[in-house]
Amino acid sequence: MAQKPSIPKGTRDFNPEEVAKRNYIFNTIKSKFERFGFMPIETPSFENSDTLMGKYGDEGDRLIFKILNSGDYLKKADQKAYDEKDSNKLTSSISEKALRYDLTVPFARYVVQHQNEIEFPFKRYQMQPVWRADRPQKGRFREFYQCDADVVGSNSLWQEVELVQLYDEVFTALKLVGATIKINNRKILSGIAEVIGASDKLIDFTVALDKLDKIGEEKVKEEMLCKGISPEGIAKLQPLFSLSGDFGTQVESLTSILSTSEEGKKGIEELQFINTAISELGLKSAILQLDVTLARGLNYYTGAIFEVAAPKVAMGSVGGGGRYDDLTGIFGMKDVSGVGISFGLDRIYLVIEELDLFPETITKSTEVLFINFGETEALYALKAINILRDKGVNAELYPDNAKMKKQMNYANKRNIPFVVIVGEKEVENNTFALKNMSTGEQESVNLNQLTDIFS
Amino acid sequence: MAQKPSIPKGTRDFNPEEVAKRNYIFNTIKSKFERFGFMPIETPSFENSDTLMGKYGDEGDRLIFKILNSGDYLKKADQKAYDEKDSNKLTSSISEKALRYDLTVPFARYVVQHQNEIEFPFKRYQMQPVWRADRPQKGRFREFYQCDADVVGSNSLWQEVELVQLYDEVFTALKLVGATIKINNRKILSGIAEVIGASDKLIDFTVALDKLDKIGEEKVKEEMLCKGISPEGIAKLQPLFSLSGDFGTQVESLTSILSTSEEGKKGIEELQFINTAISELGLKSAILQLDVTLARGLNYYTGAIFEVAAPKVAMGSVGGGGRYDDLTGIFGMKDVSGVGISFGLDRIYLVIEELDLFPETITKSTEVLFINFGETEALYALKAINILRDKGVNAELYPDNAKMKKQMNYANKRNIPFVVIVGEKEVENNTFALKNMSTGEQESVNLNQLTDIFS
16 A cells, blocks of 8 residues: 555546636636526436436447446346346446436436426526546546536527627636637528438538538538538538628528528528627627537537637637527426536636636635744734634644744745744734745734734 | 436435525635635545545445446456355456545545645645445435545644634634534543553443443443443543533543543643633634543544534534544555544534524525516617626526516516516616515616616
């Protein structure tokens, strides 16, 4: 046991500075969520396996962390799977619980389970960790937080409008001025697929289209051809590849492409509603941008699709979301439409770090350290500390009567801006020697002066 | 899948009101932790199994939730254990990770792993969930939060003094006025065991003594006799059973009992130091009380032992802690003394609920709801909502143009104190009809008046 301990790959320890920075982001998002009327809920870290399994596709099922049953778990093991030593088949008989994979499925479960206590439309937010047995790599972890805001129980497009505003508010508050909020609509993608005669290949079509940025027009066309989309269909896509101009101009081009698709036209109508409202209401610093290549978990979304790109820094999306018309259907509660967005905490953290936008104040915890010169002095110091703390000042006493240098060093390393030195003389005269650690200046003050300085 | 979904036994969903109340407690504790100079860290939800296993005794090992390895986990299964179908023996070969059982062992692991980055004495706090496969019962859950504050790297008794003050501060801030902070010292228990010739039966002795409150003097003596403590030894305990009076008087009696034990005398000295300092410094509302029967995880503690009882409500301890001289020894880092306390969130919640001491303001999230009468009115409303939100007011628009009654009902159920009604007339006159939901009064105001009312 003498070897240095470690933590599982893909997980992280957070030191005080990192916790403070993360909380700054959490608290900013949280206060904006509440400003918009969203209310917090929390769900358990693990769910019954049958709540989670089968909801994220085969790949998702594989990435869900399963919890081994307690006690003599092999007693209930599926004998056939055991004899065959088939891990996959055995799992469900020795594991009944699994760690949350995202916040969406637990939210759906929550809504169905508590439907009689909930007032619809239900605006909830949730900020909790999720776990995925993914291969860890730069910026991808096995434990990470999701921050989601969703409204369920109404299909009003005003919610899409408000979610765009919410993104703008949060990123502006985090000083990430100029984020790009990309928007698309599933109905537009379906409409295009319909128009080019590829309705049955919607997923293949969107997966290919989604790569336009990365691999370019020719490669996208090749991939579509490979997937069995006809050359005539692909030819009809041409205007899509040269879509340009502002929101209005792009919508016009789309309108001509989609003139024969009812669903496509509905999608355009929705986009226009949102864009018009946002133009009227204005955004603080973000830009709303139409991106017809945007697909994100398409299986899932039925209307608007959102994705946010951070300003100035090349970093995948820092947020995403959309409209889903049947979230709770998987738990037998039909026709509950919902729309939601989420924030990617880890990437937002990296962007703020890279742009050096964390406020300096968030990591200064203790404002003043009292040096310890022995019992009498320490008691004298603690009496003053009591008064400072009552006034809301974060203050502490160095616990040991250690060498002065060691104590000053501690204040330095901890970034504590002020130090109070109380020796025999100060106790006698009822004073305090206050030292400013950045200027090195030192002055003798009485208790009133001391408390005035800090409060 | 049409059956109503549920959550694993021993786990809980928290609705918005519960989250707000829990956060009120968390935030109160957190702000006092920081007031005293403690800094937050966070550790992963799961650790490598060998970090946790063997640290909590056999019973603890059994109660740790193990995570099944991903992929074809049976490939690496211990063949002998597999053939014997021995769950216990098989576990370590199919599970390498386990959910955190408490915050103390992960903290010890953190200190050792990051020893070169840490400035000692290290004052850290940590508030995170832990998991135990315990049999769920009233007030005992399989997932619950722990809130710990510890200092490691110094054996100064000023820390014990400050931790008593910290308990007092937190419970006073939570309006739980008059909490009892019980204190004892491992050295006193060892000293007594030594004096009665039962040093080798320290655990049996303290386990029996710990039950004094519940089963009474006679039964305690019987149990000690059963465990092989001599009648002569037990006779020497007599003064202990009739210990009474204030802290000073009790310490006097103890001094006479412990006159022949060096360790016991050291324990008394420590107690007296803490009690004298606390008398000098004063407590806001809590009472510091000597309790020689107090043992709590004795294997673990080496000096002071703390436990807190809530005022007015019969409810097990709402906090506990103590001094441990070798926390990090299990990970090969010797001679790091530490002292810490923890707060029992769930019980504190129940006590505050029972005494009806949750502030009313914490659960009011949205302050004003705008009624939705259609597109034009909604856009007009959202413009005003924008301005209110900028002024820090939590405001929302009802998303649908639903029946007035339904919208008012929503405001009522959500406890939203004000509603703004904007119909055709209001849009025309640039006014807002503001309704106070508790008095029923309604007035017509302009935008400036509206924002003045809320900010």
